Amino acid sequence: MSIWRDIKGTIEPFWITLRNMFRPTVTIEYPEVRTQLPPRYRGRLILTRDPDGQERCVACYLCSAACPVDCISMQATEGEDGRRYAAWFRINFSRCIFCGLCTEACPTLAIQVTGDFEMANRNPLETVWEKEELLVDHCGQEPGYNFYHHAGIGVTAARGENPGEDKPVNVKDLLP
Amino acid sequence: MIVPFQHLLILASILFLLGLMAVLVRRNLIMILIGVEIMLNASGLVLVGASAFWQQLDGQVMVIFLMALTSAEVSISLAMVVYLNRRKKTIDVRAFDELRG
Amino acid sequence: MPEWLVILLLIVAKLGLIFMVLLTLAAYLVLAERKILGRIQLRPGPNRVGPFGTMQPWADLIKLLTKEDFIPAQADRWLFMLAPGLAAVTALLTFAVVPFGPPLSLFGHQVPLVVCDLNIGVLFFLGLSSLAVYGMALGGWASNSKYSLLGAIRGLSQLISYELSMGLALVPVVMLARSFSLTDIVMAQSAVPFALVNPLAFLIFLISAVAESKRIPFDLPEAENELVGGFHTEYSGMRFGLFFVAEYLNLIILGSMLTVFFLGGWMGPFLPGVVWFSIKVLFVCFFFIWVRGTLPRLRYDQLMHFGWKILLPLSLLNVILTGAFLLWRQG
């Protein structure tokens, strides 16, 4: 009979919640206990340098264009050697949604994500980070990559002979 | 009795007149019903006072019946107010002056 | 010291003590509720302020007092300001008739542990609980916001409906105890509490009490996911705090009423009466919190259906059956 089912369905949850009261909690108490972040966690953004210690960023505006919330702004300029760089580079982290689209757009692998997420702050102006604060002294997640080394030289080697390049695919062959 | 019966009657009649005034003067249907409530209350006051004056319980019993009657009256009349409001989108009594079924 | 001064001092001390205990208990019930709900959901609950979060109520109080007191532009200002106080005062006044212990002898005076033993205590309780609607209704109406208005309308119809079955569930108790005075009702349960004598009335009263306190299975007036905050959507700061305190005061009141009417009041072996009374009240409060952690919210039509088509006929039937039983036992 359905009324017995109803009564049973009303009484049973009480037992379950009562049992839950004596179980250990699943909460991770954050400031004391730190969780293990996933390896591809997307946190604060940084600007990396290439292995020579030069800035990787060439101020192409692609990250700023890719940003869905328009939190990246910069001014491009050119050095005496003809090398482009950003005169100033600014990320407004109170707008940033940590989607990581800028890193995917970056052709020089300059802008990269880190695992840092503790950026809370009482003054919203302090969450706007300038280039000096964003720039780091290492290569980030791509240690060997040197954009100017790849892009700045003429292509002399045959197809498939450049470093890091696969052999051309034989389109007539069925096997890859 | 703690006060002369006349004083109680005067109080009740003032209340009754105020209720009557509300019924006659106000054009808002809700306010007219509130006036009716005031008049019923005034009569209840007279009944309780009479019950205390003659040291009999009958007056108080009558007040209970009065309350039952009032609640019945209010439930019906408020249902009517809702009904009328649905028909004419107003609770101004002047909107309900034509005699059509 | 003259005689009347001693009596007056005793009365004032009693009132002050009750007031303080009630307000502190209400504040700590908030903490208890959050803790218990947390445990039910496998969380620890608030545990940052003080050891195990015991200072949380004070932190909440400071937060509420220092918040901006916002009044909407189109609101009915005075009514808006008055309504939370109304809600809290009606809840506090009800405690005047609750007997929380057997009479006590102090300085050679017999001090009854009740503020005022009215001989129509049951009716006093019913009257004040029907007035508790006003704080909510007027607050919701004065905010002049659609969510508040909807919450207030829902609350009005819900409370009217469940008050009826609540009153009818008390009729068998009065018939069994042969008195309207709460002290007499407790005295009549010295052998067996009425919850065992008349379990149906107990159940009906329990359900209506949960509905009356506007708590979770019946929290339609403030259903968060439909009406934002229901009748207190527009309230902030200490006015909201007053509504909040009123809700928990109501919880304590309903707990003590359940204790007095059905669980035997201060009666119990070994321990002193006041201790038994507080144990029972706290247990009822725990049960209310437990219900909140367990059951889902009813839909509005289910609520009305349950109140008018199931609870009300059941309570009427219960009145008739109890009357018949009493007549039969008398011979």
Add this chain to the structure above:
Amino acid sequence: MATLLFYILGAVAVAATAMAVTRRNPVHAVIYLVNSFFALALIFYLLGAPMVAALEVIIYAGAIMVLFLFIIMMLELSPGEDADRQGPVPLQWLPVLLLGAAILGCTLLLLQLDPAAGQQLPRWYASPRDFGYTLFHEYALAVEIVSFQLLFAAVGAFYVGRAAGTKEPLGGER
């Protein structure tokens, strides 16, 4: 003492009622009226009718006025429409505060008087027991009739409400 209380409460009742019937906003009228009912309930208590006093609060203030409030809210007689035409805000609500305070004071006075009911309050006092006895013995038939009346009222209210809910109003057909 009781005599003085009676006059105070009578004045409060008259003042509250007068305010109630002159209010433009129905919700304000209801609040003043509830005040007036409180004063009346206390007068009933003074006149030795505690049962009637309690029922006055429960039925009039607790049920009937709540029903009024419910209907006013449901018909959306909005509060903001004549906010400008009323006087300055404090003046507008001062009366209700004064009346409420007067009633609250009288209530507290009465509550403290109550233990000494024999000396201070009226000689004539209807206990709930006497009251119930009279009601169900001498007026049993009347109780039955009134209960039928309530039943008819319930049916009638249900009928009117149902007719309003349907597409074609039933009143229009007849």
